[in-house]
Amino acid sequence: MERHLLDQILDARTEKRPVVLAVNLATHEEILIDPEKPVASGWMVEEAERALRGDKGRTVAAGDGADWFFNPFNTPLRLIIVGAVHIAQPLSLMAREAGYDVTVVDPREAFASSARFPDTALKVAWPDEALKDLGLTARTALVTLTHDPKLDDPALQVGLASPCFYIGALGSKKTHAARQERLKERGFDAKAIGRICGPVGLDIGAKSPAEIAISILGQMTQVLRQGAP
Numbered sequence: 001m002e003r004h005l006l007d008q009i010l011d012a013r014t015e016k017r018p019v020v021l022a023v024n025l026a027t028h029e030e031i032l033i034d035p036e037k038p039v040a041s042g043w044m045v046e047e048a049e050r051a052l053r054g055d056k057g058r059t060v061a062a063g064d065g066a067d068w069f070f071n072p073f074n075t076p077l078r079l080i081i082v083g084a085v086h087i088a089q090p091l092s093l094m095a096r097e098a099g100y101d102v103t104v105v106d107p108r109e110a111f112a113s114s115a116r117f118p119d120t121a122l123k124v125a126w127p128d129e130a131l132k133d134l135g136l137t138a139r140t141a142l143v144t145l146t147h148d149p150k151l152d153d154p155a156l157q158v159g160l161a162s163p164c165f166y167i168g169a170l171g172s173k174k175t176h177a178a179r180q181e182r183l184k185e186r187g188f189d190a191k192a193i194g195r196i197c198g199p200v201g202l203d204i205g206a207k208s209p210a211e212i213a214i215s216i217l218g219q220m221t222q223v224l225r226q227g228a229p
């Protein structure tokens with residue numbers, strides 16, 4: 001690997017940007033692909049995104065018959081949960097087991113306590129302020145669980161302005177419809193609002209907090225590995 005490419009990869013890791021190194025297996029030509037700032041041809045960007053979603057290197061034949069190896073350099077997965085409620089407890093545990101760095105955000109100290117969330121990073125602050133401090137990247141999942149528009153809506157607005165790979169919001173279909181109207185009033189179009197998975201989670205008939213957490217983590221995994229539906 002050429003030194004300038006290694007420096008760019010290290011810079012991307014510092015900035016928490018996932019990148020992919022594409023190598024021509026015949027000529028050893030190297031191209032660094034940043035999906036957020038693509039300079040390569042369209043098919044290479046698409047293959048780079050597939051490699052990042054799969055977290056695994058892949059060999060692809062180009063149109064001219066040349067084989068290219070796409071080597072992903074991913075940043076750690078992160079889950080930010082807004083609302084230190086009952087569902088957040090099993091969700092934070094399960095997500096850590098799945099390889100996520102988890103942060104729970106809630107301005108209510110009685111909810112966001114180490115007694116309720118041992119070994120979990122806590123941010124006792126208003127969600128919009130906390131999310132701006134934390135920084136949301138293409139390897140971040142954001143889930144809002146409070147049912148309170150004063151907390152959920154500002155977090156969703158920050159999330160929709162970010163490259164988060166997953167945004168989910170708890171609530172019934174009626175609650176989500178009202179949420180969509182509020183976001184429209186805030187200037188978000190249908191395409192942006194459509195990024196929100198709401199009601200959050202896969203439709204598996206979940207009832208208990210643990211079951212709802214399973215449905216959320218399952219949907220996060222589906223979007224991460226297969227892309228948004």
